[in-house]
Amino acid sequence: MADSPRRATILEVARDAGVSKTSVSRYFSGERDRLSPDMQRRIASSAGRLGYRPNQMARGLKAGRSRLIGMLVADIRNPFSVAVMHGVEQACRAHGFSLMVCNTDNDPAQERDHLALLTAYRVEGLVVNVTGRPGHELEALAAQDTPLVLLDRALGDVEADMVGLDNDQAIDTALDHLRAQGYGELLCVSEPTEQASSRQQRLGRFRERLDADGLQGEACCLALDDAPALERAIAGFLDRPSHAPKALLCANGNVTLAVTRALQALDVTLGETGLLGIDELDWCALVAPGITTLAQPTEAIGRAAVDSLLQRLAAPERPAPSRQILFTPELNARGSTRR
Amino acid sequence: MADSPRRATILEVARDAGVSKTSVSRYFSGERDRLSPDMQRRIASSAGRLGYRPNQMARGLKAGRSRLIGMLVADIRNPFSVAVMHGVEQACRAHGFSLMVCNTDNDPAQERDHLALLTAYRVEGLVVNVTGRPGHELEALAAQDTPLVLLDRALGDVEADMVGLDNDQAIDTALDHLRAQGYGELLCVSEPTEQASSRQQRLGRFRERLDADGLQGEACCLALDDAPALERAIAGFLDRPSHAPKALLCANGNVTLAVTRALQALDVTLGETGLLGIDELDWCALVAPGITTLAQPTEAIGRAAVDSLLQRLAAPERPAPSRQILFTPELNARGSTRR
DNA sequence: TTGTAGGCGTTATCAA
DNA sequence: TTGATAACGCCTACAA
Numbered sequence: 001m002a003d004s005p006r007r008a009t010i011l012e013v014a015r016d017a018g019v020s021k022t023s024v025s026r027y028f029s030g031e032r033d034r035l036s037p038d039m040q041r042r043i044a045s046s047a048g049r050l051g052y053r054p055n056q057m058a059r060g061l062k063a064g065r066s067r068l069i070g071m072l073v074a075d076i077r078n079p080f081s082v083a084v085m086h087g088v089e090q091a092c093r094a095h096g097f098s099l100m101v102c103n104t105d106n107d108p109a110q111e112r113d114h115l116a117l118l119t120a121y122r123v124e125g126l127v128v129n130v131t132g133r134p135g136h137e138l139e140a141l142a143a144q145d146t147p148l149v150l151l152d153r154a155l156g157d158v159e160a161d162m163v164g165l166d167n168d169q170a171i172d173t174a175l176d177h178l179r180a181q182g183y184g185e186l187l188c189v190s191e192p193t194e195q196a197s198s199r200q201q202r203l204g205r206f207r208e209r210l211d212a213d214g215l216q217g218e219a220c221c222l223a224l225d226d227a228p229a230l231e232r233a234i235a236g237f238l239d240r241p242s243h244a245p246k247a248l249l250c251a252n253g254n255v256t257l258a259v260t261r262a263l264q265a266l267d268v269t270l271g272e273t274g275l276l277g278i279d280e281l282d283w284c285a286l287v288a289p290g291i292t293t294l295a296q297p298t299e300a301i302g303r304a305a306v307d308s309l310l311q312r313l314a315a316p317e318r319p320a321p322s323r324q325i326l327f328t329p330e331l332n333a334r335g336s337t338r339r
Numbered sequence: 340m341a342d343s344p345r346r347a348t349i350l351e352v353a354r355d356a357g358v359s360k361t362s363v364s365r366y367f368s369g370e371r372d373r374l375s376p377d378m379q380r381r382i383a384s385s386a387g388r389l390g391y392r393p394n395q396m397a398r399g400l401k402a403g404r405s406r407l408i409g410m411l412v413a414d415i416r417n418p419f420s421v422a423v424m425h426g427v428e429q430a431c432r433a434h435g436f437s438l439m440v441c442n443t444d445n446d447p448a449q450e451r452d453h454l455a456l457l458t459a460y461r462v463e464g465l466v467v468n469v470t471g472r473p474g475h476e477l478e479a480l481a482a483q484d485t486p487l488v489l490l491d492r493a494l495g496d497v498e499a500d501m502v503g504l505d506n507d508q509a510i511d512t513a514l515d516h517l518r519a520q521g522y523g524e525l526l527c528v529s530e531p532t533e534q535a536s537s538r539q540q541r542l543g544r545f546r547e548r549l550d551a552d553g554l555q556g557e558a559c560c561l562a563l564d565d566a567p568a569l570e571r572a573i574a575g576f577l578d579r580p581s582h583a584p585k586a587l588l589c590a591n592g593n594v595t596l597a598v599t600r601a602l603q604a605l606d607v608t609l610g611e612t613g614l615l616g617i618d619e620l621d622w623c624a625l626v627a628p629g630i631t632t633l634a635q636p637t638e639a640i641g642r643a644a645v646d647s648l649l650q651r652l653a654a655p656e657r658p659a660p661s662r663q664i665l666f667t668p669e670l671n672a673r674g675s676t677r678r
Numbered sequence: 679t680t681g682t683a684g685g686c687g688t689t690a691t692c693a694a
Numbered sequence: 695t696t697g698a699t700a701a702c703g704c705c706t707a708c709a710a
Contacts, residue, residue, distance in 0.1 A: 007461065007483055009703055020681045025705060036679060051479050056459035057399040058703035061686050066396060076428075077421055086415060089442055098456055101440055103428055117437055120395035122346065140390050144346055260625055283622030286599055348687055359697045364689055375695065397687035400702050681710075687702105694697080 008050035017046035028054050060122065069097045069309065070123035072114060074131045074153075076103035080253055080279050080298060081129065084151065087302020088127055095310055097124070106131040106195075115141075125309035127151055128160075131195045147312035149305045154197040159322050161308040165278075165296050166326035167198055171205040173331055174249055174276050174294060179215065181337045183274040184244020186210070186217035187237040189230075189259055190251035193221055202251050202278070216244065224258040231262045238266070238273065245339060247274025253281050260287060275336040278329070289335025297327050347389035356385035367393050399461065408436045408648065409462035411453060413470045413492075415442035419592055419618050419637060420468065423490065426641020427466055434649055436463070445470040445534075454480075464648035466490055467499075470534045486651035488644045493536040498661055500647040504617075504635050505665035506537055510544040512670055513588055513615050513633055518554065520676045522613045523583025525549070525556035526576040528569075528598055529590035532560055541590050541617070555583065563597040570601045577605070577612065584678060586613025592620050599626060614675040617668070628674025636666050 010028075014021045019039055026034060027043045035043070046052075060066040069092050073081050085101060092099045100123060102114035111130050115137050118126065126141065129151035138158045142148050148160035178186065188206045193199040203219050210217045220233050238246060248263075250256040256277030263270065271289055280295035304325050312320070349367075353360045358378060365373060366382045374382070385391075399405040408431050412420050424440060431438045439462060441453035450469050454476050457465065465480065468490035477497045481487050487499035517525065527545045532538040542558050549556045559572050577585060587602075589595040595616030602609065610628055619634035643664050651659070 010705095011703075021704080022681060022706085023679090026680090029705075034679070039679085051483060053455065053458050055400070055461060055703055056456075057396045057405060057461060058686090059705080060396045061394070061400055061688090061702090062704050062706085064686070076425060077418075079416075079418070082416055082421060086442065089415075098439075098441075098460075100437075102437075103425065116392065117395075119392050121437075122394060122396060144390065257621055257625075264625065281622075282596055283620075283625065286603065286622065286626050288627060349689095350687075360688080361690090361697055361699095362695090364687095365696090368689075373695070378695085394687050397702090398689080400686090400704085401688045401690085403702070679710105682708085684705105684707090686704090689700100689702090691700080692698090694695105 007055070008047075008052040010052070010054070013043065013046050013050055013052045016050060017042040019043060065124055066122045067097055068121055068123045069099050069125045069127065069306070070118035070121070071099055071101045071127040072111065072118070072130055073101060073103050074106050074129050076101075076105075078254060079281060080296065083298035084129075084302040084305075087299035088306055089302075090299070091303045091306035095306070097306075104130060108134070112137060119146075125149075125306075125313060127305045127309070129153060130155075133195075145316055147309045149308045151301070151305055152196075152198050156197075161312075161323050161325065163301055163304045163308060163325040164198060164327070165301075166328055167201040168205045169326075170278055170294050170329045171202055171209060173329060174278070175206075175209050175213070175215070177292070177331060177333065178247050178249070178274055178276060178337060179213070181247075181274065182245055182339055183247035183337070184216060185242045185246045186215060186249055187234070187246070188217065188219040188249045188251060189233075189255050190219065190221050191224055191255060199251055206249070216242065224254055227258070227262065227265075230258055231265055234259070234262050234268075235266055238268065245272075245274065247276065247337065250275070250277040253277065253279030256281065256284070256291065256293070260291065270336040271338050274339075280332060284332070285334060289338070292334045292337040293332045294329040295332055296329055301327055346394070347386075347391040349391070349393070352382065352385050352389055352391045355389060356381040358382060404463055405461045406436055407460055407462045408438050408464045408466065408645070409457035409460070410438055410440045410466040411450065411457070411469055412440060412442050413445050413468050415440075415444075417593060418620060419635065422637035423468075423641045423644075426638035427645055428641075429638070430642045430645035434645070436645075443469060447473070451476060458485075464488075464645075464652060466644045466648070468492060469494075472534075484655055486648045488647045490640070490644055491535075491537050495536075500651075500662050500664065502640055502643045502647060502664040503537060503666070504640075505667055506540040507544045508665075509617055509633050509668045510541055510548060512668060513617070514545075514548050514552065514554070516631070516670060516672065517586050517588070517613055517615060517676060518552070520586075520613065521584055521678055522586035522676070523555060524581045524585045525554060525588055526573070526585070527556065527558040527588045527590060528572075528594050529558065529560050530563060530594060538590055545588070555581065563593055566597070566601065566604075569597055570604055573598070573601050573607075574605055577607065584611075584613065586615065586676065589614070589616040592616065592618030595620065595623070595630065595632070599630065609675040610677050613678075619669075619671060623671070624673060628677070631673045631676040632671045633668040634671055635668055640666055 010021050010024050014024045089099045104110040111134050125147045127149050135157045150162040152164040154162045190199050250259050276292045278294045280293045284291040284293050349363050353363045428438045443449040450473050464486040466488050474496045489501040491503040493501045529538050589598050615631045617633045619632045623630040623632050
């Protein structure tokens with residue numbers, strides 16, 4: 001039907017149905033019961049014929065609430081981010097919110113731009129997983145009473161809830177497993193840590209535990225796009241004389257991918273040399289003899305982020321102290337840590 | 340700074356700066372040159388102090404344009420979809436649009452809901468990759484002059500541009516490669532085709548080519564979540580006596596994943612039994628001896644979708660006939676098709 | 679049960 | 695160069 005060149009407005013429906021705007025508004029605002037059956041029919045008919053849909057912009061403007069949640073994702077091509085986003089979206093939907101996702105490609109400039117954008121659309125809450133330090137902008141938002149949740153990465157100076165993996169526990173589980181499997185000399189590989197608190201925490205805990213447990217080991221931070229450098233670093237570690245079997249610990253899924261490539265290039269046999277990655281990926285079971293991982297409960301993390309937002313949205317008057325919600329990783333033991 | 344409880348409005352800025360709303364509006368609408376330097380300074384100062392940002396909802400309402408492009412994605416966890424989405428987002432950004440993405444999880448009900456949502460926000464264009472047949476809804480949109488692009492999957496009854504892979508060419512390339520590598524008996528594995536035209540096309544072309552080329556082969560359609568059924572189907576194919584080496588052709592990335600799992604479960608040696616997948620994935624090079632793929636130019640597809648939208652947006656008066664924009668796949672020959 | 683009027687934050691028109 | 699005013703589409707007192 002609907003062949004009007006422009007989207008119909010409430011006024012046109014009202015005219016067409018021979019009723020007032022108010023009645024049409026009521027019809028579409030869940031107050032149908034207050035309208036006579038006859039009027040309901042007429043409105044339904046006109047609205048259907050005209051293809052009328054309430055304009056959410058106008059609604060949002062009037063009501064002062066956009067029903068929009070914003071999400072800033074540092075790297076949309078990272079399966080972990082997508083999985084969390086999926087959880088976030090489901091939760092938003094379940095609570096009548098829509099999600100507006102912005103991918104920043106780890107670019108601080110895009111972060112700022114997209115933040116401005118989401119602000120402009122008056123998102124009622126923000127799930128943030130960023131690289132840079134848009135601390136100032138976020139503080140401003142928080143000050144305007146826009147609830148904020150930090151995902152995976154904390155921003156020291158921003159007062160907001162944070163949800164993510166229990167990194168200490170993850171590292172502990174990883175090291176316990178590797179030691180139990182007989183590996184005694186470890187290399188922890190991470191992307192540069194400046195911009196991501198979770199990376200810092202994982203590396204920090206790794207170093208602590210080494211000292212405490214008397215394990216041999218070292219950590220290295222590398223940009224993943226430089227494959228030769230990564231291969232050199234790994235080769236250096238593996239060539240070193242030692243008394244115990246060696247293993248690699250990958251601080252996240254991207255690292256696991258890059259390291260696995262490097263190990264194949266170096267013709268290393270998995271298992272003989274241990275490999276354990278944080279983040280579960282589709283293919284980890286497929287690369288022989290299977291890559292051991294620590295899986296994050298991504299959907300739960302996404303839901304928790306939204307829950308946190310909604311709680312603050314529900315009680316804006318008393319700003320509860322900011323919390324950390326940490327999740328326990330799950331170990332998927334596979335052949336890459338079996339000697 | 341900005342510690343007002345609520346977001347500042349243009350009126351508050353105007354008052355604070357001692358000027359009129361109009362001037363503030365001009366300042367933020369790229370008409371700064373028309374304001375005296377003094378006034379510019381005052382407005383900048385007040386706006387900064389108050390943390391003012393133009394309300395995009397109000398702007399959209401007033402201007403009748405939301406600056407929003409909507410995208411409906413059938414399965415956000417499919418890396419192919421994400422890659423295309425990335426291209427779409429970049430292109431939108433480059434042209435001053437923002438992207439609102441909705442994931443439908445292949446659920447027609449969610450498709451309908453999300454479509455309504457995007458409509459409610461008055462998206463100015465729509466990139467659609469769906470499972471079901473929201474043909475009616477989409478037609479209505481098209482009739483309202485909202486430009487539409489179909490991604491990967493055509494909808495027979497909807498008049499809109501379509502962008503995707505040249506499926507015929509993809510199948511041809513795949514079969515040529517497999518035959519050149521000495522495989523003579525083929526199994527093409529696909530997900531059920533009812534809901535996705537691209538699947539139908541790939542399967543259709545596969546059958547055509549078999550007949551034309553005198554190759555042996557068959558096709559099977561399966562829901563991927565039933566691993567045992569898939570294994571049975573593959574085992575049945577492989578057990579059959581034959582004169583020529585056998586190969587599997589996976590109709591998309593999800594299939595490649597499931598089939599690779601099945602082949603490992605069946606302890607099949609890749610290469611000896613050929614394997615070629617449509618869609619390139621992170622891990623295809625990692626699974627020994629490397630899985631041969633046909634890569635889609637995902638970013639280009641995304642950009643083309645937006646281009647198509649923008650063209651129609653730019654010239655709404657003369658509705659050009661709907662086009663198909665098809666892309667050529669790229670062959671990544673690896674060990675899985677080397678005997 | 680139904681309608682009238684005013685305003686949400688912005689921009690466009692017109693006048694000064 | 696500046697400002698007053700009227701919309702944009704909708705919702706919500708308030709009135710009938």
